[in-house]
Amino acid sequence: MNIRVLSYNIHKGIGGRDRRYRLQRVADVIAHEQPDVICLQEVDRHARRSRFDNQAELLAEQFHPADKLFQFVFGKPRLGARRDTSNAGTQAHVEPGYGNLILSRWPFLEHHQVSLTLRTKKPRGAQWAVINAPAGPLRIVNWHLGLAERERQWQVRRLLEHHLFRPHAHLPTLIIGDTNDWRNTLIRGPFAVHGYQLVTSPPSRFRSFPAYLPIGSLDKAFTHGPFESVHARIAHSKLARDASDHLPLVVDLALAPTVPDRSLPQGPPV
Secondary structure (H helix, E strand, O other): OEEEEEEEEOHHHEOOOOOOEOHHHHHHHHHHHOOOEEEEEEEEEOOHHHOOOEHHHHHHHHOOOOOOOOEEEEEOOOOOOEEEOOOOOOOOOOOOEEEEEEEEOOOEEEEEEEEOOOOOOOOOEEEEEEEEEOOEEEEEEEEEOOOOHHHHHHHHHHHHOOOOOOOOOOOOEEEEEEOOOOOOOOOOOHHHHOOOEEOOOOHHHOOOEOOOOOOEOOEEEEEEOOEEEEEEEEOOOHHHHHHOOOOOEEEEEEEOOOOOOOOOOOOOOO
């Protein structure tokens, strides 16, 4: 069974060309691709520029099959590391800000948030979830990296070596999101040391920014572990060129059979 993952920097729902706030355009772009898991960056919550909308909840409400709601977890970049295996759709605190959002057709077995903020740099973060997919557990990381190359290399090391990330390293893992990696150097260094593969290569086939005339391959995906197949593409459409300043990245995965991980919480049947 294939799993479709979509990554999208939605630019707070503000169009890259017309600068208009139209969250429904973003939702329509996502819906057209029919993803099973959605990883979004620059999601606003109660901010003036986006009419004080709670975009995480509004987008979660958009994507629900008839039999079950999408699970979701929202993370603000400035949050420190945390772990939460409770109901992922419940938000205990609602504060203005923006961050990353994961939506999943299937339940989360666990999910985490870790700060990737380097000293006085702009707050950044990564969130990841172990998803109880029909083909077996899948670990997906959603992140938005910094603007400086040295900062990004530090952020990769911090994630891959974090004490919350090392467990379940045998699980198939997809790391996806807006990397700001203009020079396409991230696959070297920590990723290479830890055995990750760059899915979005060559960069010329994955130009995603700016959406209306893409020249930069900023939205990238990396895999590690047992996959039978991985196919990636940039989603091009007129609406996508207008809805945000990035184009969405779509990755189709087929998981290889794995031995059940008894150390994970056992989720409900899917």
